[in-house]
Amino acid sequence: MLLETLMDEKIKLVLKCKTIAIVGLSRDPSKDSYKVAEYLKKNGYRIIPVNPFAGEILGEKCFKSLLEAPEEVQKTIEVVDIFRPSEEVHPIVEQAVRLKQKHGNPLFIWMQLGIVNTQAAELAEKNGLTVIMDRCMMIEHKRLTRMQRS
Secondary structure: OHHHHHHHHHHHHHHHOOEEEEEOOOOOOOOHHHHHHHHHHHOOOEEEEEOOOOOEEOOEEOEOOOOOOOHHHHOOOOEEEEOOOHHHHHHHHHHHHHHHHHHOOOOEEEEOOOOOOHHHHHHHHHOOOEEEOOOOHHHHHHHHHHHHHO
16 A cells, blocks of 8 residues: 555656656557647647657657657657557667756656566666656546545
């Protein structure tokens, strides 16, 4: 119970952030990454799509990587939400760490449901980023919003 309460507090901090880079955001509306990004955008979050094969997703300019976004965009990223296979997470976290060292942001790494990479999480935490793994930001937002209303 205590662990779940601590996790909820961590998630609440993430959900207070307003700018989320979504790495691995698909152009396909049937994919989870698209559904989550669309939900977040509709709920007042600014999304920054990261996909090397797209120019624009959900009306937002897409970037090939976190490091290829313009500096003024990099500075605003508070959360890096990752929709890539677990084995591809480490280089993404390395990029987030570089941004953190340069700009003081991002503050959080979020690995979506089914994505776990403990080595990448350790690297992030060692460099001052808070990590959430194996959770869906949309599900957590809905759950915590529901809890606040009751």
